[in-house]
Amino acid sequence: MTLDEILSQVAGGFNLQALSLDNILRAVLVLAVGVVAIKLIQRAVERILSRNAALAPIHRYLRSALSVVLWLLLALVLLGSMGVELTSIIALLSVAGLAVSLALQNTLSNLAGGIMLLVSKPFTIGDYVEIGSVSGTVSMIGMSYSTLTTVENKEIYIPNSQLSSATIINYTRLGRRRMEITVSASYQDKAEDVKAALADAVSQFPTILQDPAPEIRLSGYGDSGVNYLLRAWTTTGDYWDTYYQLLEAVLPAFQRRGVSMPYPQMDVHLIPAPSEKST
Structure with missing residues (x-):
């Protein structure tokens, strides 16, 4: 069925000569009851929305959409009570709705995503x-x-x-974050000295939380030195300032404890060639 055929059927459905006093009275009664029902539904929905703070940003959109749907339904019921054929009207609305949904596909997808974000938060x-x-x-x-x-x-x-x-x-929801800093120390330095130096660096910052307590672990053996992992917790707001300040404090703490930081190096051993035997 083409759009012209649908429009012609819609126009043919409005037969004013078929209206009678009974139909008009019935339509007035339906209109009065429908208006009261719409007001009651809107008030009930408004109370539900006011209790849900997560939907506060979209209250206005939901109220508008609900009003459009309710008044459209009332209009269809009102026309049906007056003897108007609704099949063609519903078909026309379906075609219009499909056209609008296709034209606004991306926008509707973003709106649906926005509602999901506001609900799930x-x-x-x-x-x-x-x-x-x-x-x-x-x-x-x-x-x-x-x-x-x-x-x-x-x-x-x-x-x-x-x-x-x-x-x-x-990174903000739980209120605190854990920082991880990996440093290397020479193979000649004792693990106890390295851990003590890192503990000295941590003790300088009151922004580092003691519960959970900071952790200092030997995490691996590298080509040039022993790797140590420092884990410490802080509030989200203090994270970056504390992270960079702690990085700066590690080297002076190593120097005070006599711990050296290795740099990439390679040991080359020369093996003398065997002397040639005289013949």
């Missing part, structure tokens, strides 16, 4: 997150796009359809 404004190859502080959560502000003060706009299906690492 993998992050909130102010959280530092890593999404794929980008990371930054969440500065805005919109219906279609969300914005990250990087440490270089760049704004990155990410479609919500991508966010809803991406792997998101939230």
Whole structure:
């Protein structure tokens, strides 16, 4: 069925001569009952939405969408009560809805992703997150796009359809982060001395949490030295400042304890060639 045929059937369905007093009274009654029912439904939905803070950013959109659907249903019921044939009207609405959905496919996908983000709340404004190859502080959560502000003060706009299906690492949600620093010491230095030097460096920073306590472990043997792993916890807000300051404090702590940091080196042993026997 073509669009012209649907429109002609819709126009043919409106037969004003078929209207009677009974139909008009029935339509007025349906309209009155429908208006009251719509108001009651809207109030009930409003109470439900007001109790859900996660949906606060989209309250206005949900109310508007609900109003459009309810009034459209009331219009269809009203026309049906007046004897109007609804089959063609429903077919026309279906075609229009399909055309709109195809034209707004990406936009609707972003809107659906935005609703999923607001309901599941993998992050909130102010959280530092890593999404794929980008990371930054969440500065805005919109219906279609969300914005990250990087440490270089760049704004990155990410479609919500991508966010809803991406792997998101939230560094802020739990309130604290663990830093890991790997350093090398010479094979000539005792492990106890190296660990004591690293403990001295850690003790300089009150921002490092004692619960969980910092860990210092021998983590491996390299080509030029022994590797040690330092793990320490701090609050999310203090993480980067403490991380870089702790890096700077390791070398002076090694020097005070007489621990040396190795550099890549290669030992070459010369083996004298065997002397030729005289014949």
